[in-house]
Amino acid sequence: MTSDERILQYLSRYIKLDKKEQHFFTGLLDCQEVKKGTPLLKPGEICRQQYFVVEGCLRTYTVDEQGQEHIIQFSQSDWWTSDLYSGLTQTPAEHGIDAVVPSNIIMLPFEKMEWLYAEVPKFERFFRILYQNAIVSHFRRTRESMELTAEERYIRFTERYPDLQQLVPQKHIASYLNMTPEFLSKIRHKLAHR
């Protein structure tokens, strides 16, 4: 299946498009196959598009004043990421985005969004639902970061994303869970010896 077919199939879970609408939509897209480590957005650049993951995994991260990276989210198949604030306001991005494994992605430019909403208003609905779901995820992440200890966060992570475990380097998981790689290593040691 092509990437365009994949994203249309994904969309069909939320909105029904006729052939003409499908064609209009896919006309706005850029597809790209990227290697592991390929940067899609560098912090400080202006974010031009939203990224949809067909296959693979992206990471969205920030860099703090000490130069430390913090991973805000991983995005696997059928999920989106972007620096929304940068894209909406056309200001320099606070976030970076890159591929943690070889990935197959689709890009939807911000500058075409209003056109898309005007031509196919169903996309207002689609993104309303998409963002709604994203908020639910963000709430959960905030809650877990407040309620749980480092060890508990790691256990939850392995339960929720058993596959990511194998896919991404441990230091990235540590970064996502807001702990040092050394400490994650010690947690894993402790858990293994039970």
Add this chain to the structure above:
Amino acid sequence: MTSDERILQYLSRYIKLDKKEQHFFTGLLDCQEVKKGTPLLKPGEICRQQYFVVEGCLRTYTVDEQGQEHIIQFSQSDWWTSDLYSGLTQTPAEHGIDAVVPSNIIMLPFEKMEWLYAEVPKFERFFRILYQNAIVSHFRRTRESMELTAEERYIRFTERYPDLQQLVPQKHIASYLNMTPEFLSKIRHKLAHR
């Protein structure tokens, strides 16, 4: 100005409604004046509506396994809150919501949402934009909780919400910033002695 007029004025920043649409929308709403401390949603209940703050301030919090409360967000004038996941799936809420000061609120039931979207599709757009903005806020909150120390988080908070400072008890601010009230007190002591 009535609460209905207030929310219509607020909406006009995002979508243009004609008289009939305005009337349809306000017909779905319930207004309520609540006293300080009034619970709007208790953890474990099913969340029936989204809450819009006309005047005052709400807090949305969770309770962890040890019975500790953690404030996820404060909602002041012209902002919304809810337990989206509970409302969308009609499952018991993970969050609680109550008024931290006497407040004037408007409620929009989840069960009327699909009707609203069908009758006035502009609301798909409105909520798309609303949720988009919410995601931007959540990203920032996640980023700051990862990058900053307790002291830095408190300083940012006072800069961003100088008014909340006076409005809500210090222990709530500590909870929102994910630290103990004792520690916040020590931070304030330290900052005052400069």
Add this chain to the structure above:
DNA sequence: CGTCTATTTGAATGTACTCAAAAGCGGTGG
């Protein structure tokens, strides 16, 4: 095979928490 990066391990340190007690503050009733 060698180099470069990721992971592990250990010791010392620090940031933030727990527990306990005192002080402050606001409302209520005598």
Add this chain to the structure above:
DNA sequence: CCACCGCTTTTGAGTACATTCAAATAGACG
């Protein structure tokens, strides 16, 4: 109007969870 009660905030001592730094080991990739 003042005394008392409950709740919030402050203060201090001891502790714990997690970090930092350094070095050794293991793994991945050309």
